[in-house]
Amino acid sequence: MVRERRALTAGLAMLVAVAASTACGGSGSAPAPAKTSSAPASDWSAGRSHPVADDMYPQFGDPATDVLHYGLDLKWDPASTVLTGTATLAVRAAEPTDHFVLDLAADMSADSVTVNGAPAADVHDGDHLTVPAGRRLPADAVRTVVIAYHGTPHLVPAPMTRPDVPGLGAQVTASGAVWAQQEPYGAFTWFPCDDQPSDKALYDVAITAPDGWAGVSGGTFLGRTESAGHGVYRWHQPNPVSTYLVAFAVDRFQQDSATGPHGIALTYWYLPADAEAVHKLTAQVPAMISFLEQRFGPYPFGTAGVLFRPEMVGMETQTMITFSSHGAAADLLHEFAHQWFGDAVTPTTWSGLWLNEGFAMYAQRLWQAAQSGSQTTTADLLLRGDQRMDQPLRSGDGPPGHYLPTHFASSNVYICPELMLNGIRTALGDTAFYQLLNDWVHQHQGTNQDRNTFAAFLDAHTGRDFSAYVDAWLDSPTTPTIQPPGAG
Ligand SMILES: [Zn+2]
Structure with a gap:
């Protein structure tokens, strides 16, 4: 952040006040391209984690729950500001358990929950969704939990004194857009999850929005398909991600594509009114990545990008930074550095x-x-x-x-x-x-x-x-x- x-x-x-002087050395050698996963879609072993109870904010996340993969099928309606989603979670029992505890905002209605295809008698109490597993599971048992839900997202209070963060999670703008900022927690305001840093998982996210709107998340952008007056934007995360690092926004975005050092695919998403300010920042991105690679080694992912917002924000969402259109270049460099550190x-x-x-x-x-x-x-x-x-x-x-x-x-x-x-x-x-x-x-x-x-x-x-x-x-x-x- x-x-x-x-x-x-x-x-x-x-x-x-400083006069010109010495230079500090980087290695100068060209780093190899970052590796990306070539595993088949059903191999989610890279999403395996060792979840623990968080020592600062233990009210979110469950140490018995290890989500390996999230398949999020989301639809955003700017007119009603209702988010409708189907979340398909591959969940591993991190320890023997007869239930999983997920985080899902009270604002969201869990309309149906199944475990391996069988209806589950879930309990949605406050911001927690308890899903019975059907029987006691040994450690390492994996279940497919499917949750259909809907609602209008709202920010939750941030445990911070900073005036620049009004709250955590997904927020709806006056124009009917939605976007998220969720550190240390708050992803649960827009999808059911194990909302703690120690449970990394893989993601496939599809966002459906009316024509003229675009849905943005992180990882590889697989493209837009047309469906009955709507666009479907598909995103694939080949590397494990913690919930606070998952990007999410739906707005009337314009997209630019570019190529970074040694062929890194770059995508930028921004509102047309912000184009001039955004292009001043994006022109510096390849140099930022090179600067960091010379000191800290190869950029750790296969793609990079920035999702620009008119609001004040600087968040290192993985491979798709969430950043103010009018932010400072040094702050954008900071978010790129987090791709290595964080x-x-x-x-x-x-x-x-x-x-x-x-x-x-x-x-x-x-x-x-x-x-x-x-x-x-x-x-x-x-x-x-x-x-x-x-x-x-x-x-x-x-x-x-x-x-x-x-x-x-x-x-x-x-x-x-x-x-x-x-x-x-x-x-x-x-x-x-x-x-x-x-x-x-x-x-x-x-x-x-x-x-x-x-x-x-x-x-x-x-x-x-x-x-x-x-x-x-x-x-x-x-x-x-x-x-x-x-x-x-
Ligand atoms: Zn930071």
């Missing part, structure tokens, strides 16, 4: 949000410095500015590894871990540092990770003991003074 704009201050102001490798639970935002913020600072033409010196100045924010952020929002649950995505999880990473870079040197982050992503692609696995990886990769350093940066209520091992 993009950082709140009002906090973007100290470091940026120093940019103008999307390819995703926190197991929300206490690991710093694993997303610290890394994306660091990449954003590097980009901002490069734009100034004076990379190393400027990055140091930007980071020195951020250093002054560390203590007030810890005091106001909590340390980044233990933020206040009602302060989700405050600047502490961006700035404080960014400074921690910079300390690791200082200790290792640029070459070893970027190789570390490259390996972190590409050795864990498609998985969920947490602070323990990151710390263990850091130590194993470097042969040094960073544990006290990492613990201090993530847990201390005051700005750490500890030096990383081998610094200086």
Whole structure:
């Protein structure tokens, strides 16, 4: 998620004062194209996860439920603002159980529920849908759960203090469009799901909308077909995705197609009135992807794109970023960085949000410095500015590894871990540092990770003991003074 704009201050102001200086090195070699799945549609083993109860927001998600694949057949009616859907879920029992618990907003009516074709006596209580499995299932048993539902989506309250996020989930606009922003949860406002980061799944999404409207999600766009005055837009996600990273919008979009570095297929979706501002941003996207690949290795997916909204939003929805038409280029770069940090490798639970935002913020600072033409010196100045924010952020929002649950995505999880990473870079040197982050992503692609696995990886990769350093940066209520091992 993009950082709140009002906090973007100290470091940026120093940019103008900087004179040209040295450049920091990227590898410069052309990365190989990202692999895409060639598995048959019925092989959903890549959607297998190890779900856990979330440590910050345990009210959503079920550790016994592992959704392998979502087949969403959605129809949007802009006139009535009713979303009608059929969700076909391949669900694995992650542990022995006689039922699955899914999240589905109370606003949505579950019209019928079947399990392996047999009607199920579901219970829809508040935002939870309990589906009896028919009998007690052993671990690893897989059932096909089909839920027909309809309703008008509404935002749910966000556990945040940020004024730029009015709520979570799908929202309907005055013109009859619908679009979603759902971190840390809220996908359940538009489809039944296991709404927690640790349950990644594969997706096939079909969105039906009247002529003149387009339905956008993530993954590979398989094209539009015509059906009785409606268009059907089909999307296929070949890589596992957490629910908060699934893009969704239906509006009167125009589409552009382009080609990125080494042939990455790019698609952009935007309102015609925003074309000029959008094209200024999209012209920079290939350079953004190259910039990130030079530091963090190949772009981790086969396709990329941006779904532009007139509203204020910056969300790293996987392979199809949801972003303001009039947003800043550095913020768009931030969302692209998340494709490596957050999307390819995703926190197991929300206490690991710093694993997303610290890394994306660091990449954003590097980009901002490069734009100034004076990379190393400027990055140091930007980071020195951020250093002054560390203590007030810890005091106001909590340390980044233990933020206040009602302060989700405050600047502490961006700035404080960014400074921690910079300390690791200082200790290792640029070459070893970027190789570390490259390996972190590409050795864990498609998985969920947490602070323990990151710390263990850091130590194993470097042969040094960073544990006290990492613990201090993530847990201390005051700005750490500890030096990383081998610094200086
Ligand atoms: Zn972010």
